[in-house]
Amino acid sequence: MLRFFRRKPAPKPKRRRVVKKPRKPKATPRRRGPPSRGEAIGAFFEPRAVLVVGASGIRAEPTQEFFRPTVENMLRFYRGKTHVVDLSGRLEGASRDLRKVRGKAELAILTLPQGPALKNVKRLVDARVRAVIAAPRYEQGVREELEAAVKRGVRVLGPNAAMGTLNTRNGLCASFERGLMPKQGGIAIISQSNSVGAAILDSACFRGIGVSKFVSTGDAVDVNEAELIDYLSRDVNTRVICVGIREVREGRGFVEAVRRAAEKKPVVVLKGGVVGEQDKIYDAAIKQALAIRVRDVEELLGVAEALAKQPLMLGDRVAIISNASGPAILVADAIHREGLILAKLSEKTAKAMAHKYPGISVVNPLELGVGAEAKCYGFTLEQVLADPGVDGVVVITALKSRPLEPDDARVVAEVAKKFKKPVVGVAMGGEDHILVHDALKDMSVPVYDLAEKAVCALKALRRYGQIRWRVGG
C-alpha cells in the first residue's frame, strides 16, 4: 500500500513557462571598490552569471538531493549563463575545479555536503563570487567558513536555504524543488521555512498568481529578512511583499524594516508558532509595523493577489452584485464579520437601474436574477462603482442552471479597471470556480471560491487604505 503515497512524477509541461527568447541579463558595471552591503543583495536576484557547486556522487543531506535538481532548474529556466562545478566530475558539461570558473559568476549556489564544503567555501571567495546561497543545513565548521566569507565581503543566504532565490523576470530559479516557476507578477515572497516557501510557490503556480521574486532565508547567518524587505521595497517589479516567518531574530529591526516598506507598498506577514499572550504581542508588533497579518498560505496569496492587482479601498462600504441570492447572503455575513458595512445605493443608481432593468430591485445585495448575462453585469457594475456611497464591490458569478458562461465574467474586470475602487469576484464551488478563475486569471480582478476569502481580501485592501492614509501617502 505504501507505494500509493509515493510522489507521482510531475507531468512534463506542468508549469507555464514564460516563452521568450533567451536574453542575457544586463552586466553590472564593474566597479573599483567592493559593493556596499545593500547593493550586494541584488546579486541574489540579478546576478551577472550563476555558479552551481555540488558533488553529484554524494548527497549533501542523507534524505535530500540538492545539486542535480538545482542544476536542472537553472538550465531549464534561467536566461543568463549557468556554470556548473561538479566535484565528482560526473555531470556532463560541468567543470571539476572551482579555480576554472574564477571571476565568471556573481552568485554561487552551494549544495556540497559538509565535508567538501569545508574546503570549498574559501575557494568560492577566491573565485570572486559576490553572493552565496548555502542550500544544505550545514553544521559548525562550514558555518564558520561562511562567516569568514562574509567578513571578506561576500553575502551569504542561509545555510538551510535550499529554496534559494527566484526571479520571474530573468528565470533565475536557484531552488532544489523542481519546476516551481510561477508567472510574472507583482508579489514578492520571503520565507524563512523552505517548505512553507515551496508551498506558496506551488500554490502560486497552480493558481496562476504572478510573482516577482522569491527568497528563502533559512538560518540567516548573514542576510536577514529586514535587509531583504528593504531591498524588495525598492524593487520596481514588486507591488506587494509577503513575509513568512518562524522566529523573528531581531524584533525591532524587523519591525522598522517592515514599517519603512509598508509606507511604500503593502506588506503581508504570515507568522505561526505562537499562542496566547505571545501571539497577541506578535499581533501588536505586526500592527505597529503597518503590516497585514494572515494565518495561512492560502490567505497569504489571496490577500496578496488582491493587493497586487486592485486599488486600495478608501471606505468601509461594500456593494454586492450577484445572480444568485444564497451566495450573496453568505458574502453579506462575511462583510459584517470583517467589520465592513453594506453600502446603501444612491437614488441615481436606483434610477439608472430602473430605467434599463426595471425588473431588478435596487437594494444591496443587488440581485440580477438567474438570467443575468454579461451585459447586465457590466451595466450594473458600472453604475455601482460610480455610486459615491460605494467603496468596494464583490461580484458573485454563479454558473449552475444559469445562462452565464465563464468568459462572461471577464466583463467584470473590464468595467472594474475604469474605476479606482476595488472589485473582487466570487465563484463558488469546485469546477465552476476553476472555470471562472481561469477566465479571469490574467486580468486584474481576483476570483475566490468562498465568500470569506473574497471579503478577507477586500478587508486587506481597506486596511492598507487606512495605513496609507495614516502615513499620509
Place this chain on the structure above:
Amino acid sequence: MAAKKEIIELFASIRGQNRRELLEFEAKKVLSAWGVKTTRIELARDTNEAVKLAREIKYPVVLKIASPDIIHKSDARGVKVGLSSEIEVKQAFEEIVANVRAYKPDANILGVAVQEFIPPAREVIVGTLRDPSFGPVVMFGLGGIWVEVLKDVSFRLAPITKEDALEMVQEIRGYPVLAGTRGAPPADFEALADLLQRVGELAVEFPEISEIDLNPVFVFDEGKGVVAADARIILGEG
C-alpha cells in the same frame, strides 16, 4: 531629569539590599516621579509615625505591611482598610505587625505603609514586560475576571503614541464597560492614554525594569483622571 536621577538612585539602593522587587511604596515613588498618578502612600516605622502620616494624608486611610518577604499582603493579614481615627490606626498597626509575625516569623518588616483611601471606580490593569524578541511591551486589560479568566488584554511595543494607546484600549472585548453602557458616563480615556504612554516610556527609559504591574488602576469618569491603586516593579537580574 531630576526624576531620572531619583529613580536611578532608588534602583541602586534596592540592588544594594539584594532585592529585585520594589515594595509598593517604593514602586509608587518611582511612578510619581515619572508623572504617573498613584494613591499616596508613605512608610511608617512605628505607631506614632503612622498616626502622623494618617493625619497628613487625611482619614480614612489604609494600612499595608511593608516587607520584602511578604508578596501577598492579604494572605498574611497584612492589610487594614477604612481606618478613620487615631485609635484605629494605632490598633491596626499593632495587629498587622502581629499577624505578619505569626504568618512568617522570620520576615524582615520595614514598617507599615499608610495609604490614602480612594473610593473604587472602574478597574483596569496596566503593565509592561520585556519580550525576548521585541523588548519592552505595554499591556492593557480590564481588571478582575476580564484579565484572569477571559485573557482580554491588548499589547503594543513601547514606546507608544497616543493613537496606539487609544487603539489598545478600544481593542479589548470589554471596551464597552469603559465607553459607558446603560447611561454610565464614559471613562477618562485621555488620562488613561497618558498613563499608558508614560508607563511605556518608563520601561523604555530604564532597561533594568523587567516588569511593571499596576493592578488595579482606577479609571474615573471623563475629565476626572486615573490613579494607580497598587503597583509592582520588578528589576531584571544583574
